[in-house]
Amino acid sequence: MTVDAVEEPFRTQLTVRLREGNALLGVELPGACRFTGGNGVEILWMGPDEYLVLAEPGRQEELETALRDEGAAAVVDVSAQRTTVRLTGEHARDVLAHGCAIDLEASPPGSCVQTLFARTGIVLMVREAGFTILVRQSFANYFTAWLADASLEYVP
The missing domain is CATH 3.30.70.1520 (Heterotetrameric sarcosine oxidase)
Structure with missing residues (x-):
């Protein structure tokens, strides 16, 4: 995968x-x-x-x-406010680029931004191996569905 x-x-x-x-x-x-x-x-x-x-x-x-x-x-x-998703893999950056206006190529590991992802407020952490995304609990189902849809072209 x-x-x-x-x-x-x-x-x-x-x-x-x-x-x-x-x-x-x-x-x-x-x-x-x-x-x-x-x-x-x-x-x-x-x-x-x-x-x-x-x-x-x-x-x-x-x-x-x-x-x-x-x-x-x-x-x-604020532990109950957000859920955390770890996104990894060779196309993780590509999937995020579908819904995020942040220039991920120019964001080195250790970067952390608050931004919109597919009209949903997130906190995005750039790691050496992938990304950590904090998304509000009330948007978690929408975020998951959007992420799954955006990932389809990268899954064999």
């Missing part, structure tokens, strides 16, 4: 607002439109003082407490 989409459900997702600082949870904060990772978390830049912390399922309470202890101005659990 040349395109593979796998859902990663129930990921911990925390929106964090900061007044100051260079790191969260021992991980250096990413620059604009980037993400960083370490210590079992990934941190996505969402705006000038806003970050999204991703981790494996069930870590909300532990990470919320740690973030507050580090002085975060606000921490909100």
Whole structure:
């Protein structure tokens, strides 16, 4: 198969607002439109003082407490807001290009953007091997159907 989409459900997702600082949870904060990772978390830049912390399922309470202890101005659990899909394969970029206006050729690994994908708001993470897409739960069925349709020409 040349395109593979796998859902990663129930990921911990925390929106964090900061007044100051260079790191969260021992991980250096990413620059604009980037993400960083370490210590079992990934941190996505969402705006000038806003970050999204991703981790494996069930870590909300532990990470919320740690973030507050580090002085975060606000921490909100948004884990139920989005589902996560990992898209890989030699034609993953081609499938995304069908519905996304972002120039994926010019987006290096570590890039992270909020954009529209087939009229659906997503957060797109560019990885060495494929992409991670965060899509609102209420659009998940539509997104999945659209992705399946756009992938048909790349499946033998």
